[in-house]
Amino acid sequence: DIQMTQSPSSLSASVGARVTITCRASQGIxxxxxxxxxxxxxxPKLLLYAASRLESGVPxxxxxxxxxxxxxxxxxxxxxxxxxxxxxxxxYSTLGGTFGxxxxxxx
Amino acid sequence: EVHLVExxxxxxxPGGSLRLSCAASGFTVNNNYMSWVRQxxxxxxxxxxxxxSDGSTYYADSVKGRFSISRDxxxxxxxxxxxxxxxxxxxxxxxxxxxxxxxxxxWGQGTLVTVSS
Numbered sequence: 240d241i242q243m244t245q246s247p248s249s250l251s252a253s254v255g256a257r258v259t260i261t262c263r264a265s266q267g268i269x270x271x272x273x274x275x276x277x278x279x280x281x282x283p284k285l286l287l288y289a290a291s292r293l294e295s296g297v298p299x300x301x302x303x304x305x306x307x308x309x310x311x312x313x314x315x316x317x318x319x320x321x322x323x324x325x326x327x328x329x330x331y332s333t334l335g336g337t338f339g340x341x342x343x344x345x346x
Numbered sequence: 347e348v349h350l351v352e353x354x355x356x357x358x359x360p361g362g363s364l365r366l367s368c369a370a371s372g373f374t375v376n377n378n379y380m381s382w383v384r385q386x387x388x389x390x391x392x393x394x395x396x397x398x399s400d401g402s403t404y405y406a407d408s409v410k411g412r413f414s415i416s417r418d419x420x421x422x423x424x425x426x427x428x429x430x431x432x433x434x435x436x437x438x439x440x441x442x443x444x445x446x447x448x449x450x451x452x453w454g455q456g457t458l459v460t461v462s463s
Contacts, residue, residue, distance in 0.1 A: 240407075271447075273449035273450065275391075275450070277391075282440055282453035282454065282455060282456055283391065283440075283450070283453055284453075285449060285450060285451050288449035288451075289449075294451070326390065326391055328391075328393075328445075328449070328450070330444070330445065330446055330447055330448055330449055331447075332446065333404065333446065333447060334404050334446075335393050335395075335396060335404055335405075335406060335445075335446050336381070336393050336396075336444075336445045336446045336447075336450075337393060338383075338390060338391040338392065338393060339390075340390050341390040341391070
């Protein structure tokens, strides 16, 4: 099974700040990585897929990069609505798409 | 518009069984990879199971042998049969399009399963 290690587990930042969240896979996943945003009491929302492709309707301040085993999510200028929990997920494996542990982004 | 609606959650005693349903609209379930993902209270997301368009199925080790994923093409509905339920299966269960070999681009609203005596 592919394990995903996401860091940090929590992060405090201010409106307007630039933040980066990282995700490391236990083996190469060929950019088969997605990032999701989840707000309390709601289902997750897809932000990026294929490591760097922005889902339709997602603001361009969100970006993704990486290759092999290491990937990052960057929010270039935090907005009030961005305070949420973020998850990475690998979908490379036929045996299932494992998630990272999540990063709670707080003001 | 693509839409998923889960149902069937509730309170169940340990050792009991429950079947979750997920009605899809705006697309065809049997032409897509469909997953179940769960989230225990206050915890992160856990992928549970997938059914591929060819009908093959896979499960997380934590539910293997107890849970079974299936679909009804005539009803365009996905199911999760959960047997031998344990307290640690308590979670919100989400139905999702994708999740293995593809990103999840559509999520249901979730249904809460509580396993407790």
